[in-house]
Structures are given as C-alpha cells and as structure tokens.
Amino acid sequence: MRTSTRKIRIDSMNIAVNGYFLAKPKTGMGQYVIHVLDELLQDPQDDWSIYVPSGYDYEYLPEHIRKHVVVKFPGWLRKDLIQQVIWEKYCVPWFARKADVLWVPYQCLAWSDSVRTVMTVHDLIPWRMPEYIPNKKQAWYYDHLEDVLEHVPEIITVSEFSKQEIQSVLDRVTDAITVVPLASSKDPEIGVRDAIKHEKYVLYVGGLDKRKNVIRLVEAFADMAAEEPETHLYIPGNYFKNPLIPNIPAKIRQLGMKDRIHMLGYVSDEELVGLMKEAQVVAYPSEYEGFGFPILEAMSMGTPVITSSIGVMQEVAGEAAYTVDPYSVQSISRGLAKVLGDADLRAELSKRGLVRAQEFSWERTARETYAVLKG
Secondary structure (H helix, E strand, O other): OOOOOOOOOOOOOEEEEEOHHHHOOOOHHHHHHHHHHHHHOOOOOOEEEEEEEOOOOOOOOOHHHHOOEEEEOOOOOOOOHHHHHHHHHHHHHHHOOOOOEEEEOOOOOOOOOOOEEEEEEOOOHHHHOHHHOOOHHHHHHHHHHHHHHHHOOEEEEOOHHHHHHHHHHHOOOHHHEEEOOOOOOOOHHHOOOOOOOOOOEEEEOOOOOHHHOHHHHHHHHHHHHHHOOOOEEEEEEOOOOEOOEOOHHHHHHHOOOOOOEEEEEOOOHHHHHHHHHHOOEEEEOOOOOOOOHHHHHHHHOOOOEEEEOOHHHHHHHOOOOEEEOOOOHHHHHHHHHHHHOOHHHHHHHHHHHHHHHOOOOHHHHHHHHHHHHHO
16 A cells, blocks of 8 residues: 655645636736735645636746646636626536635625635625616626625625625624735836826826716816926726716817826736826725725835725825815815925825835735635
8 A cells, every 4th residue: 555645734724716817817806816826825735726717818827826726617618797607606616515615706606505615805886886787687696696795604805994885785794704905916116118208197097987086087187287287197098988987088178188188098017007106196086996906006106196085095095195085076186286286295195105005915915814714
C-alpha cells in the first residue's frame, strides 16, 4: 500500500467559489473577486475550487489563481440571463456539494441549503431604484434573488451603509451580516498622459447612468465656469442611448460648453490612471453606491476629491474629501469653485486622502473575508 506524503491539516477546509465574474474582469465585481483571490491564494492553507463556466478566457489570471480554477462545461453556448440563472441556481450548488463552505462573491441565486453558504452583497440598487430593472426577465430574477437573500445564512457586505440597507430592505438580523470594506483597484504606477489635452481639469470617474449624477455635475461646472476660465471638465466613458443614461452630449450643447466639457469615450486603465493623477480634482457626486471605488482610487493617487455628503460616499471619504449635496447643482458648483480656487485646500485634501486611502487594502479585505469563511 502506498503511503500518502500529503500533510493533513486538521483545520483545513474545502472552499468552493462561484467564479462567474472571473469571466468579466473589467467589471467592479470582477475586480473584487480577482483582488481578493489574489491575496487569499498566495499561500493557501485550504483546498480551493473556483468554479467557472466554459467558453470564456481565463488565461489572464495569474498562475496562483488559475491553478485552482475548475472550468465546467454546462452544456450551452448562449451567454445571457438564462445561462446565468442555470449556472447560479443549479450548477454551482451541485459542483460545491462536497465543500465545507461555498463563497458566492456577488448577490445571486447561487446558494445551497446543504452546504454552508457565505454571500457577498454589494448593494441593493434594484430595490432602492426599481427603474434599474429593465424588463420582466430581470424582474423575475430579482424576485427570486430577494428570496435567496432572505435565506442565505451569512452575508458579507462592503460598507456600514450597505449593511443598513440590507437590514432595512430585507429585514436581516444584524449578526448575520459582516462588513468587509474594499480597496482601490487602480495601480498609480501605470498612468500615461495620452488622454490629457489641457493642463487644468476636473475629472469625473464612473458610469454614465442617472444615479451617477453626471447631468448635475455638468450643470454645476457650467455654472462656475467663468470663475475658472482655464479649467475643463473631462468625462471618460462610452456614451450610448439607454433609458437609464441621460443625454449628456445634448446637455453640454444646450449649455454652450462644448469647448470646456469633453466626453472622452473609452479610455484605457493606463490613461484613466494618468487622468486621475494629473487632475485638479476628481468629482464624484453619485446619488447611490454600495461602496464607491473612485473615491479611494483618487485618494490613493493624492488627488483631491469632491463627493456626496450622503450614503457610503461620506463613509468612505471620512474627513478627506470636500462633500456636497448631490441633489443641488448650486452646492456642487460652490464645491467646485471652492476647491479649484484654493491651492492650500487642495494640498490639504491631497494629504488627508493619501492617509485615508492607506486604511483600505486588499490584504485587509481578503483577511477579513477569510475570517468569515472560516466561521
């Protein structure tokens, strides 16, 4: 009989992961799971199985993550909501049936009543903003997701604000929810200047949908533009017609600001980092977020931040950002004028931001996530 040379770890676990978003590395949830796994799998003390659907490219993953990836062919070629539902509701629980714990790093239908399940819930946008549910199929999905979220035994969320939202909307017990903050997903060392056309500019970073509040930012910039005649506003991101996306180009034309407000279209990560590092200020007056990556990203580069005085934006920024009322064009306008016109204030915000950003790291996120998984 052969004798195994493997060392048996009494406290080791078999941890299964729903790796669906590894197929979408450019998304916020894709970045989240990549960064956390990157930290957890440097020298793992447990047996990890990261289940992913076939038909996607996973070669971009570093070797220490990729060697734990288990590609499963689910038997279809379509890439839509039906595929996602089958993967989450049936495939993942079956693949994880022998695990000690199943980690689901985003809110979805993947949970098992036979395996201890820990799910990360990032935000409750579909419940707080039902207009973000575009059709009957999505409505069906979120009806079933609400049932899952009410029954999954343990939840990780990304901020105290989101914890309060989960408690309020889903009536969850407090001790079943653990707050594990996120960190900046941008590397300050990779920045390039290709997209920079002017020496002085305000930068917006984020999506273009209406909760991001870009229209009020555009109106606020136009309102104070005469006070800062050399300053421009840059808005990266591909604009396209969608019920959830306001007509930003039309608003810019209406205000006569085509020479001062610039829609940049797609920019690479390297260009975006370059833009963030060189900006006078990053403005992020969002109305609703689960966390708010751009705040930390800008702070980690020493760039002053203007953000909302409500919700998680205040929680993440602390005393390190200049806050404004996101529902008031006048408040945003005054904030822009104040920060742009005061070099000492910008220097102070830069210093505070660098200190604040150091309180958040992916090592911390991974360590606190692992503590929940270990139970």
